[in-house]
Amino acid sequence: MLIKKSNSTKIENSKDCVVWEYEYPSKNFSFATALINGRYPDEKKVTNLECEEVYYVISGSGVVHSEKGDFEINGGDLYFFEKAEVYWVEGDKLLLALVNAPKWTPEQHKVVD
Numbered sequence: 328m329l330i331k332k333s334n335s336t337k338i339e340n341s342k343d344c345v346v347w348e349y350e351y352p353s354k355n356f357s358f359a360t361a362l363i364n365g366r367y368p369d370e371k372k373v374t375n376l377e378c379e380e381v382y383y384v385i386s387g388s389g390v391v392h393s394e395k396g397d398f399e400i401n402g403g404d405l406y407f408f409e410k411a412e413v414y415w416v417e418g419d420k421l422l423l424a425l426v427n428a429p430k431w432t433p434e435q436h437k438v439v440d
Contacts, residue, residue, distance in 0.1 A: 341365075343363060343369065344368075355430065362420070364420050366416070368438055377429065382405065383423065384400050387402070393408075400421070
């Protein structure tokens with residue numbers, strides 16, 4: 328199955344974060360790309376209550392601020408988020424490949440203090 332970027336769904340999560348969701352018939356995992364140029368989320372922190380998530384850095388740079396510490400990320404790096412890990416991200420033209428298992432849904436994603 329081929330899914331072209333032109334068939335992905337563009338979602339503007341914030342003024343600094345745009346995501347392209349690639350839909351396919353699997354409940355086991357999901358795939359998206361994201362561009363973060365600034366802070367995501369704009370305020371507070373986020374967590375995913377159901378998924379483990381992988382950020383693979385295609386290009387750019389950034390910092391993952393997690394309850395586990397602050398981690399600089401650059402092209403070729405991978406950051407693994409455990410289920411329910413609380414975090415926020417600063418990006419400088421940070422282009423990411425995102426993989427979630429099981430499949431990501433908006434209801435799982437929560438903004439927290």
